[in-house]
Amino acid sequence: MWDVIIVGCGVVGAACAYQLSRYKLRAAVLEAGSDVAAGATKANSAILHAGYDPEPGTLMARLNVAGVSMAEEICRKLDVPYRKNGSMVLAFSGKDRDCLRELMSRGERNGVPGLRLLTGAEARALEPEVSGEAVEALLAPSAAIVNPWEYALAMAETAVRNGVELYRNCRVTAITREQGGFAVTAGDKVFHGKYIINAAGVYAGAVHRLVGEPGFTIRPAKGEYYLLDKCEGTRVSRVIFQCPGAAGKGVLVSPTVHGNLIVGPTSEPSGPEDVSSTARGLQTVRELAARSVPGIRFRENIRNFTGVRAGSDRGDFILEEAPGVPGFFNAAGICSPGLSAAPAIAEYLLEQMAGRGLALEKKEAFIDTRRRVRFHELDREGRNELIAKDARYGRVVCRCETVTEGEIVACLRQPIPPASINGVKRRVGAGMGRCQGGFCGPRVQELLARELGVRPEEIPLEDAGSYILTGETKERWF
Amino acid sequence: MREYELIVIGGGPAGLAAALSAWEGGLRDILILERDGALGGILNQCVHNGFGLHRFKEELTGTEYAGRFIDMLSGTGVAVKTDSMVLSVSPEKQVEYVNPTDGCQVVCAKAVVLAMGCRERTRGAVSVPGARCSGIFTAGAAQRFINIEGQMVGRRVVILGSGDIGLIMARRMTLEGAEVLACVELMPYSSGLNRNIVQCLEDFGIPLYLSHTVTDIIGKDRLEKVVVSAVDERRQPIPGTERTFLCDTLLLSVGLLPENELTRAMGAEIDPRTNGAVVWENMETSVPGVFACGNVLQVHDLVDFVSGESGRAGAAAADYVRRGPAPAGRTVKLENGDAVAYTVPQRIRMEAAGDGVQAFFRVNRVFGRSAVTVKSGEKQIARFKRDHMAPGEMEHIFLPGKLLALAEGDTLTVSAEEVEA
Numbered sequence: 001m002w003d004v005i006i007v008g009c010g011v012v013g014a015a016c017a018y019q020l021s022r023y024k025l026r027a028a029v030l031e032a033g034s035d036v037a038a039g040a041t042k043a044n045s046a047i048l049h050a051g052y053d054p055e056p057g058t059l060m061a062r063l064n065v066a067g068v069s070m071a072e073e074i075c076r077k078l079d080v081p082y083r084k085n086g087s088m089v090l091a092f093s094g095k096d097r098d099c100l101r102e103l104m105s106r107g108e109r110n111g112v113p114g115l116r117l118l119t120g121a122e123a124r125a126l127e128p129e130v131s132g133e134a135v136e137a138l139l140a141p142s143a144a145i146v147n148p149w150e151y152a153l154a155m156a157e158t159a160v161r162n163g164v165e166l167y168r169n170c171r172v173t174a175i176t177r178e179q180g181g182f183a184v185t186a187g188d189k190v191f192h193g194k195y196i197i198n199a200a201g202v203y204a205g206a207v208h209r210l211v212g213e214p215g216f217t218i219r220p221a222k223g224e225y226y227l228l229d230k231c232e233g234t235r236v237s238r239v240i241f242q243c244p245g246a247a248g249k250g251v252l253v254s255p256t257v258h259g260n261l262i263v264g265p266t267s268e269p270s271g272p273e274d275v276s277s278t279a280r281g282l283q284t285v286r287e288l289a290a291r292s293v294p295g296i297r298f299r300e301n302i303r304n305f306t307g308v309r310a311g312s313d314r315g316d317f318i319l320e321e322a323p324g325v326p327g328f329f330n331a332a333g334i335c336s337p338g339l340s341a342a343p344a345i346a347e348y349l350l351e352q353m354a355g356r357g358l359a360l361e362k363k364e365a366f367i368d369t370r371r372r373v374r375f376h377e378l379d380r381e382g383r384n385e386l387i388a389k390d391a392r393y394g395r396v397v398c399r400c401e402t403v404t405e406g407e408i409v410a411c412l413r414q415p416i417p418p419a420s421i422n423g424v425k426r427r428v429g430a431g432m433g434r435c436q437g438g439f440c441g442p443r444v445q446e447l448l449a450r451e452l453g454v455r456p457e458e459i460p461l462e463d464a465g466s467y468i469l470t471g472e473t474k475e476r477w478f
Numbered sequence: 479m480r481e482y483e484l485i486v487i488g489g490g491p492a493g494l495a496a497a498l499s500a501w502e503g504g505l506r507d508i509l510i511l512e513r514d515g516a517l518g519g520i521l522n523q524c525v526h527n528g529f530g531l532h533r534f535k536e537e538l539t540g541t542e543y544a545g546r547f548i549d550m551l552s553g554t555g556v557a558v559k560t561d562s563m564v565l566s567v568s569p570e571k572q573v574e575y576v577n578p579t580d581g582c583q584v585v586c587a588k589a590v591v592l593a594m595g596c597r598e599r600t601r602g603a604v605s606v607p608g609a610r611c612s613g614i615f616t617a618g619a620a621q622r623f624i625n626i627e628g629q630m631v632g633r634r635v636v637i638l639g640s641g642d643i644g645l646i647m648a649r650r651m652t653l654e655g656a657e658v659l660a661c662v663e664l665m666p667y668s669s670g671l672n673r674n675i676v677q678c679l680e681d682f683g684i685p686l687y688l689s690h691t692v693t694d695i696i697g698k699d700r701l702e703k704v705v706v707s708a709v710d711e712r713r714q715p716i717p718g719t720e721r722t723f724l725c726d727t728l729l730l731s732v733g734l735l736p737e738n739e740l741t742r743a744m745g746a747e748i749d750p751r752t753n754g755a756v757v758w759e760n761m762e763t764s765v766p767g768v769f770a771c772g773n774v775l776q777v778h779d780l781v782d783f784v785s786g787e788s789g790r791a792g793a794a795a796a797d798y799v800r801r802g803p804a805p806a807g808r809t810v811k812l813e814n815g816d817a818v819a820y821t822v823p824q825r826i827r828m829e830a831a832g833d834g835v836q837a838f839f840r841v842n843r844v845f846g847r848s849a850v851t852v853k854s855g856e857k858q859i860a861r862f863k864r865d866h867m868a869p870g871e872m873e874h875i876f877l878p879g880k881l882l883a884l885a886e887g888d889t890l891t892v893s894a895e896e897v898e899a
Contacts, residue, residue: 227602231742276609279693279715303602305610380574384581394578396563399513436600438616442623456629461612465699468612469629470726473654 002028003358005184005193007172007207009036011152011339012331013199015346017159017166018074024361027164028193029156030186032171032203034463035423036416037152039201041339042426043275043307044223045265046148046256047239049337050087050140052107052115053249059317060337061110063348067341068142071151074343078154078370080147081257087143087239088123090292091136099243100138107140114141129235129293143239147257148339149426153416154370155343160415161367168419169464172200175210181327182211195327195353201310202272204318204332211325216333217313220272222306223265224281226289229300229434232261240292249336251288253296258401258432263289263296265307275306302434311335319349321356329353373410376402397447398440400433405447412451419452421445422462445469480585482557483507483799485573486792487564487740488593490519492772494547495785496591496792501554503796508556509585511575513563517551518544519595520618521781523625526646528673532782543781567592567744569765589767589795592741592755593788596773598643599733606638606730608695611702617643617731621650630654632727636704637661638692640668640675642779642870644731649678651729658684659723662706664691664713667844669733669870671779691715692728701726734777741770751820752776758804759826759835760794761787766803769795776822776838779872783838790836804830810885815853815893817841819869826882826890834878839892841867847897850875854885867894 003025006013013029014036020027033039048068054060075082091097100117107115116139123137124130130137160166167186174185181194200207208214239254256262266281286298312318312333322328329349338345354360375383375393386406387394393406411418411427418424421431424444431437431444445468449456457469483505486493489512497510516522521529524540531537534546551558562577571590576582598616615623615631621643623629635651637644640663648658661679666689668675679686687706693715694705708719736754747756747764754775755763761771771791772784798804807829812821819842826835845867852860852875860881867873875892882890 226605273698276695277605277607279607282605282607298605299603301602301605302600304605304607380582380584383576387576387578387581391578394576394581395561396513396576399563402563402565434600435597436602438598438600438619441619442627446627456627460699463699466612467700468631469623470632471630473624473628473630 001181002026002191002193004195004197005030005182005191006197006199008032008199008201009156009166010039010041010199010201011037011148011342012334012345013197014152014156014159015342016197016199016331016349017164018155019343019346019350021159021162021164022362022366024363025359028191029159029164029166030170030172030184030191031166031168034169034419035426036156036166036168037149037426038462040307040310041152042149043305044148044336044339045252045254046145046262047087047252047254048144048146048340050107050143051110051112051337051340052103052138052140053244054106054110054337056106056109059319060341063317063341063344064337065111067337067344068144070343071146071340072144074155075146075151077368078158079372080151080154082144082146083257084142084144085238085255086139086141087241088127088140089138089241089243090123090130090134091243092133092291093135096243097136100136103138112140112142115139127236127238127240129295130240131292131294133291145239145254145257146339153426157415158367158370162363166416172207172210177211195329195358197329197331197349199331201334202308204310204330208322208330208332211328212322215323216318218272218332219311219313220270221267221309221311221335222270222274223267223309224277224285224306225262225264225304226282226285226298226301227303227305228261228263228296228298229302230259232297232300233259235261235296236293242288242292251285251292253289253293258429260302261296270308272308275308277304277306302436309335317341317345319345319352321352326356373407375404375407397443398430398433400435401429403428403430408444408447409451420460420462421448421468424448479572482509482585482587484509484589484591484795485571485585485587486510486591486593487567487573488512488519488595488774489517489558489560490593490595490772491521491544491547491781491784492595492774492788493519493591493593494544494551495788496593496769496771496795497556498547498551498554499789499792500591500796501556503793504800505796506555509587510556510558511562511564511573512558512560515560517548517558517560523622525625526650529781532780533785540781547785564740567740567768569744571767588799589769591791591795592763592768592770592774593772594737594740594774596734596736596777598730599735601730604732606692606695609697611695611697611700613697613701613726614695614728614730617641617647617729620729621647624650624654630656632656634659634725635727635729636692636706636723636725637729637731639663639731639733640670640686641731641733642670642674644729645670645674645678647729647731648684649682652682652684656727658682659725660685660687660706662687662690662692664709665689667868667870671870693720695728701728704728734773736774736777738774741774744768749820749824751814752822754822756824757822759823759831760804761791761823762794762798762804767798776820779870783872783874809888810882811889812837813889813891814839815891817843817845817894818892821892828882831879831882834876835882837875837877837892839873840869841873841894842869844868845894845896849895849897851893851895852877853891853893854889855887857884857886859884859890863897
C-alpha cells in the first residue's frame with residue numbers, strides 16, 4: 001500500500017515527489033511517457049517569473065512569489081542551471097504605461113521585491129537592444145531563468161534517491177475507490193494507495209474523470225517558440241516582456257541558461273499534444289518580438305518548438321481535494337506561472353493533505369544534494385583530473401556543446417536514466433547545439449545501444465514509436 | 479609548451495592536402511588535430527564515386543580519394559592526433575585540444591591552418607513548420623547511419639533541398655531498397671551539380687519539384703506524411719497547391735555552413751557572404767600566420783578543388799614559417815559585382831601575388847552563354863567566356879600578375895553578364 005500516488009512527472013509531479021521524499025512515507029510516481037519532464041515542463045519560456053502578473057489573492061499570485069524564492073535554493077542544492085537576471089516589461093503607448101502601473105501595484109501587493117519603473121532611456125541604458133519605441137519599462141530584479149527540464153529532473157532524481165519509486169511508460173487507465181484509498185490501474189499494473197495527487201498536466205481532467213466528474217475543464221493552449229544560436233544569446237541580458245494581453249504574457253525575448261536566445265510564445269487553443277509549429281505562429285513571434293528587440297537575427301534560428309499550456313477554465317491553479325473524493329488531490333490547471341510556483345504548489349498541497357490525515361514525519365537522513373559533471377564548465381585542471389580518472393571524459397561527442405562520452409555514460413548511471421536520444425539531450429545537452437545532433441546523433445545512438453545492451457534500432461528519439469532506424473542495411477552473412 | 483612549426487586543425491581533405499603541401503614546402507614539424515577517430519573527414523562516408531577526376535584524372539570513391547592522401551601522408555613525418563577536439567585557438571597560435579590520452583593540452587605553432595570543414599543546415603535553420611516526430615534527418619546524418627553504421631533510416635522518403643548530399647542520398651536510399659518519392663527544391667534551380675541531378679534523380683525516375691517546399695510535417699511519434707506546396711517568386715507558399723506525400727522519412731539537404739566557431743572566437747575577420755574567414759591571396763586570414771582552406775573557408779562542390787585550395791594554403795603556411803610574412807605593400811580588394819555572390823580571396827597583396835591569383839566565386843542565378851568580367855573602376859582588365867553558369871557550381875578564374883598590375887585604385891570587381899548568341 002502506497003501512502004501517496006502521484007500521477008504525472010512534470011515539474012509539479014516532480015516537486016511533489018521531492019517534497020514528499022523528505023518524510024517517512026511510501027510514494028510512487030506514475031508517468032505516462034517514457035521520460036520525466038517531457039511535456040509542458042520541457043517546452044516553455046524557461047523563466048521564473050517575478051510574480052507581478054497574477055491577480056493578488058489568487059493561488060497563482062501567492063505561490064509564484066513563494067515558488068521563485070524556493071527555486072533559487074533548490075537549484076543551488078540540486079545543481080540546476082539558474083540565473084537571476086531580472087526582467088523588464090516594455091510599454092509602447094499610454095495604455096501600456098497604465099498597464100505597467102497596474103502590474104507594479106499588483107506586484108507590490110503580491111510581495112515582489114525591488115520593482116521599479118524606468119524611462120525608455122533608462123531601460124535602453126540597461127538593455128541597449130531594446131527598441132527606441134519603448135517609452136517606459138517595469139524592472140523586476142527577482143525574475144530568473146532556469147533549465148526547466150533539469151529543474152524537474154533534479155527534483156525527481158532526488159526524490160528517487162530518497163526512496164520514492166518512479167514508474168515510467170505507466171499511463172493510468174482506471175482508478176477505483178477501495179477501503180482506505182484507491183486502486184490505480186496503469187496497463188497491467190495495479191497500485192493501491194491512500195492518497196492520489198493528480199499532476200497529469202493536460203490530462204488532469206481525464207485522470208480526474210476516472211474517479212468522478214471534475215469541476216473544471218482543462219483548456220490546452222499551445223505556444224510556439226524560436227531558439228536562436230548562441231551568437232544571438234547576448235542580445236539581451238534580461239527577460240524582455242511586452243504588456244500582457246488577454247492571451248497571456250505576450251511574446252518575450254530572453255537569454256537561456258545555456259546561452260541561446262529564446263523568443264516566443266504565441267497562444268492558441270490546441271489539442272493536448274499538439275506540439276507542431278505553424279508558419280503563421282512563427283511569423284507572429286517574429287513580428288511581435290521585433291517590436292521589443294528589432295535587431296534579432298532570426299536566420300540564426302537553430303530550432304522551433306511548441307509547448308502546450310495545461311490551463312483551465314478556472315483561470316487559477318486548482319490545488320484542492322476533489323469535492324466528494326476524499327484523498328484525491330488535484331494539482332491542475334497549471335499554466336504559467338506553474339514552473340515558477342512548482343515547489344510552492346507542492347508545499348501547499350502537502351499542507352492540505354496533512355490536514356486530511358497524511359502523516360508527515362521527517363526522515364533522519366534526507367539526501368538533499370545532487371551534482372553532475374559539466375565538462376565545458378570546468379577549467380583545464382578540472383578537466384584533466386577527470387580524464388585521468390576516466391579517459392571517456394577526454395572524448396568529445398557533442399561538438400557544439402562540448403559534451404563528452406564520460407558525461408553521457410554517467411547520466412545512464414543516475415537514478416532516472418534516459419532511454420531515448422532526447423532523454424540524453426535533456427540530461428547532458430548533447431544535440432542541443434547549433435547542429436542539432438547532426439554530428440552527435442548517430443554517435444549517441446551507438447553509445448546508448450552499447451551501454452544499454454540493445455540494438456541501435458531499439459533506441460527511439462522520444463517515446464516508443466518514435467523509432468529512428470529501421471534495421472541494418474544488409475543482412476549479416478557472418 | 480610544445481611548439482610545432484605548423485598545426486593543422488582538421489584531418490579531412492582540406493587538412494590532409496594542407497599538411498602534405500606544407501611538408502613538401504619544407505616544414506618538418508607538423509601536427510594534424512582530428513576530432514574523429516580516423517583521418518579523412520566526411521569523405522569516409524562518401525562511398526559513391528565521382529571524386530578525383532580533376533586531381534587524379536580518374537574516378538574514385540570518397541574513401542579511395544581520402545586513402546590516396548592518407549597514403550601520401552604516411553610517407554612523411556607529419557604527426558597526427560585523432561579523437562582530438564580543438565577547444566580554442568588564440569591569435570598567438572596557441573591551440574587547446576582534448577583527447578582521451580593527452581587530456582586537455584595547450585600546444586602552439588608558428589603557423590596554423592584552419593581546416594574544420596562545414597556542417598549541414600538543419601530544420602531549425604530553415605524553420606520548416608510541423609510536428610517534432612522522428613524520421614527527419616539531415617542528409618549527411620542519414621548518410622553516416624547508412625554508410626558507416628550500416629543502419630537504414632527509413633523506407634519511404636521525401637528529400638527537401640537539392641544540395642549534392644541530398645541528391646546522392648536519393649540514389650543511396652533507392653539502392654538500399656527505400657522508395658524516394660520526391661526531391662523538393664525551394665529555388666527555381668537546383669543547388670546541386672548537374673551530373674548528380676542526372677545520375678541520382680533522373681536515372682532512378684525520382685521527380686524533382688523546383689519552386690516547391692515542405693509546408694507541413696505530420697506525425698505523432700514517427701513521421702507519417704509531409705505536405706509540399708509550390709512557391710511564388712518571393713518563395714512564399716501558394717495556397718491551393720498543397721500535395722501530401724505519405725512517407726516515414728524526410729531528408730534535409732538545405733545547405734552547408736562553414737564551421738567557424740574557433741575562427742570567430744580567435745577574432746579573425748569573417749565574410750558574411752561566405753560565412754568563412756576573409757583571406758588574402760595566399761589563404762591567410764586577418765590573423766597573421768593563420769590560414770584557412772576547404773569548406774571552412776567556402777563551401778565547395780568538388781573535393782578536388784578543396785585539395786587544390788588547401789595545397790596552396792599549406793604551401794603558404796610553409797612560406798610563412800620559413801621566409802616570414804608575405805610582403806605588405808599595396809593591397810586590392812576583390813569585390814562581387816553584378817550577379818556574383820562572393821569572391822575568395824577577398825583581398826590581394828599585389829607584391830605577394832607573383833604570377834597571379836586563383837579566384838573563386840559563385841553566381842547568384844543561372845546563366846547560359848555569358849562572360850565574367852574583372853573591372854578596376856570602369857576599366858575592364860579581364861574577361862572570361864562561359865557557356866553555362868549556375869549557383870550550384872563554383873566558378874574559378876585565374877588572374878595573371880600582368881593583368882593585376884593594370885588595376886588602379888584599391889578595388890577589383892568581379893561580375894557576370896549574359897552574352898548575346
